[in-house]
Amino acid sequence: MIDTGSNGRLVAPHREMPYSLRTVAMVQAAYFLLTGLWPILNVDSFQAVTGNKFDLWVVYTVGALVSIIGSTLLLAGLNRRLTTEIAFLAIASAAALAAIDVIFVVRGVISWVYLVDAAAEIGLIVWWSAALRQLLRPGPPPQYPHIEALLARSRSVSTS
Numbered sequence: 001m002i003d004t005g006s007n008g009r010l011v012a013p014h015r016e017m018p019y020s021l022r023t024v025a026m027v028q029a030a031y032f033l034l035t036g037l038w039p040i041l042n043v044d045s046f047q048a049v050t051g052n053k054f055d056l057w058v059v060y061t062v063g064a065l066v067s068i069i070g071s072t073l074l075l076a077g078l079n080r081r082l083t084t085e086i087a088f089l090a091i092a093s094a095a096a097l098a099a100i101d102v103i104f105v106v107r108g109v110i111s112w113v114y115l116v117d118a119a120a121e122i123g124l125i126v127w128w129s130a131a132l133r134q135l136l137r138p139g140p141p142p143q144y145p146h147i148e149a150l151l152a153r154s155r156s157v158s159t160s
Contacts, residue, residue: 020131020134021132022077025074026074032067033074036063036068038063073089091128094124094125097117098122
């Protein structure tokens with residue numbers, strides 16, 4: 001339903017953001033910041049867990065990009081501005097990272113430990129899906145007592 005604000009412009013009724021949508025964004029932000037900054041801050045410990053890398057610039061680039069996505073999700077969650085574009089960024093980046101993990105583990109290019117990351121990414125995708133499903137589930141219709149009062153008054157005045 002649509003209401004008109006005090007300035008006469010059309011506005012949608014206020015709907016509270018589901019707690020789980022903001023929570024999943026903040027959890028993914030923390031995970032992406034941790035996994036993205038780790039190779040940048042301590043590449044030796046990163047390689048000790050994930051295996052030696054030939055081109056460290058790729059490790060730094062991926063770490064920087066994952067950190068930027070995590071920062072974007074963090075800002076969106078803190079500012080309660082979780083738009084369709086933010087949800088798409090979160091889900092698509094998790095799906096891309098999971099797919100890359102699985103494909104290159106199967107090909108024997110990267111360590112099996114990346115399957116742990118793939119599982120985490122898939123868990124985030126499932127959580128986003130559940131949170132979005134909850135958001136899209138129809139709730140009780142919005143109440144407009146001032147319009148209902150006007151309608152009731154017009155019914156009592158109208159001639160029948």
